Amino acid sequence: MAFKSNESARILIASDQRAEVESLRKVIDQDYPDTALSFDPRRATEDFDEVRPDLILLAFNRIEHAQRYYLGLYRFGSVAHTHPHRTIVLCNKEEVRKAYELCRKNYFDDYVLFWPTPYDGYRLLMSVHVALRSLKIECDTVDETKLIRHAEQLSQFEKMLDERLTEGGRKVDLISEQMQQQDSQLDSAIDALLKRFRQDLLSETGAAHDAKLLERVLTTFTMEELRPLIASGQLAIEPLRLWSSELQRESATHLAQTRDLVKLVQSLPRRILVVDDDEFSQKIVSRLLEREGLEAICAGSVAEAMTLVRKTHPALILMDYMLPDEDGLSAVRRLKSIDEFSKIPIIMLTGQRDRDTVVNSLLVGACDFVAKPINPTVLLSKIARYLTGEPSEELTTANAVQAQAGSVSVSRNRLDVE
Secondary structure: OOOOOHHHOOEEEEEOOHHHHHHHHHHHHOOOOOEEEEOOHHHHHHHHHHHOOOEEEEEOOOHHHHHHHHHHHHHHOOOOOOOOOEEEEEEEHHHHHHHHHHHHOOOOOEEEEEEOOOOOOOHHHHHHHHHHHHHHHHHHOOOHHHHHHHHHHHHHHHHHHHHHHHHHHHHHHHHHHHHHHHHHHHHHHHHHHHHHHHHHHHOOOOOHHHHHHHHHHHHHHHHHHHHHHHHHHHHHHHHHHHHHHHHHHHHHHHHHHHHHHHHHHHOOOOEEEEEOOOHHHHHHHHHHHHHOOOEEEEEOOHHHHHHHHHHHOOOEEEEEOOOOOOOHHHHHHHHHOOOOOOOOOEEEEEOOOOHHHHHHHHHHOOOEEEEOOOOHHHHHHHHHHHHHOOOOOOOEOOOEOOOOOOOEEEOOOOEEEO
């Protein structure tokens, strides 16, 4: 996505205080004239979809109203999930601590103490500048997950190209060999034809002269007509042989560079999003991942997770089954409904070992699950399986699940809870 300049950056002010927000709009218009307002909660998602803002200013009477508004964009809309944007929430002195905590947890990107009057008139404009600057950096940053996916595709293309070039060279050699065999077979056929004619003509009195004449005619025809045709065919193949050999030599250097690039990209730390409202569990899992050279980012709620998925594009998500604002199943279902995020593998983390938990996790689109308390070996092996894309038994409710030992065993046609 190409980022807009300040003059064309779109800003949406969402609020339940129309009178005061009109004055707020005048402040923003000093530097950002393209500003829209959203007051009707029934049109919240429509307003966002129409404006597609780079920044949302949440100017509500209470922060909980701002939370409800912003969460609604994710629950009832589809554009907010994928459209890059930033959020600034305005608050009063009594809610500064709460605003700080929400921003620290990634519900919002920043807050400004603004009600009832701004202490620093330029503080809001500066926050807007900083937010849009960080958005530009995000938009200009290469998505590592997509880069790794492209590197894997490039590696597959390299293998295919090498196979096709080798196969093409073999076919050229085969055609040349077949033409040489046909040349030899033509010689034999002409010799046999001459022998037969010679025998037939010599069997008749006085035909020796005719036999010699016919032999000279056929020999001349062979040398002047047939052999040039065969030779021209072989000459026509030779440039193809040279082209194939040259292409293989030239490709070797580029393919070697491609392999180096693929290795470099694949060596980048893979980003894992850990969604769990228990901070102690977050720390345990994060340390486990970081020891394996993986990058861990944490979210304590579905709202925070949705924001981080959009901003960071993780390679894999560990999703807790129970979360404070929404259950993990709903979050998985929503992520799988968005094309941009639908291919991200999601492993459910759950303290429940019953059959319905497993089945429901798979039905909404999770690729696997790990029971709590987490077994580090089991968790890391499953993460490695889905990060590398190695073939594994598909988890389905029809044929079943290769479930964690000691929690759920799976037969061919049913799930058995141990």
